[in-house]
Amino acid sequence: MKFGVIVFPGSNCDRDLATVTEGLLHQPTRMIWHQDTDISDIDVIVLPGGFSYGDYLRCGAIARFSSVMRSVIEHANQGKLVLGICNGFQVLTEVGLLPGALIRNRDLHFICDRVPVRVENNQLPWTKKYTSQQVITLPVAHGEGRYYGDEDTIKELEDNHQIVFRYCNLLGEITEDSNPNGSLSNIAGISNKQGNILGMMPHPERASDPLIRATEGRILFEGLLV
Template structure:
């Protein structure tokens, strides 16, 4: 399985992501400059965290117009995998590959922390390595991570089972006290209806290396490899 990490001006988690896919997973990995357009050799496109274009105007709002994004749209249309993490999630909502938007955090402060998440589904490739309702811990670092959608969109997400991760307490409780940024329904990560596109604010790549003592994020990537092995 070949991974491609998109590099926008201002991306700062691209090398972290490439280290996971190339060194920890031992998979071919290509860094793709935002002005390139060829994704023909890529199985999984990753939009990493950071501050694309300095987050001027609005997070992800300028990156959506990069030349590479038309190719990402086509890649997704073909049913291939797309993963957007933090700023990458913001870009996916801006370009319309995922519904909703990411707004300023509830308390208007940048958050840098490690938080518990509850895994809501395990019947999709991204989370098949977890157990349903598993509680995992992932780092997060953002100033605009509050997930928002209108009432109808939110209902559709819930009805279709598109919420993969929710912010929760250490015991798995979903409440305001365990919601770090004010996201509606404690949403931390969602997929599209087909399940090939995942956007999430927490950083699984920062919890994948055993050297760091945290590996809860690795199963997201291993789930994709397991799918390939089965195929």
């Protein structure tokens, strides 16, 4: 399984991802500069967190026009795997590979914390090593992570089981108090209908190393290797 990590100007989690895929899981990994266009050798494309293009205009709005994104869209349309984490999730919504949008957090503050999330759909390549309704703890770090979609979009996500992760409390209960940013339906991560594209605001790569006693995010990557 060969991973490709897109590097935009301002990306700051690209090396974190390579540390997991190459350093911990021993999978070939290529850092892909945003102006590159040939990604034909890659099995899994990952769009990392950070501040692509300084988040000018709005998060992900400029990155969507990077040369590499045309290749990412083609990669996704072929049914190959694409993962967007935090800013990467924002880019995927901007480019139209995932529905909805990520807007300013409810309290208009940047959030940096560890939060519980519940696995809503464990039938995807990304989540097949989790159990249904499993509660895991992952780091979050974002100022514009509040998922928004119109009523029809939310209904479609629910009906098609595209909501992959929800913010919850430690008991797995979906409550307003357990929603750190005001996302509709406590959404922390969604997929496309086919399930090959995943966008999520929490950072699984920051919970993947036994040295920091946090490995629940690593399971997401391991599921791709089965």
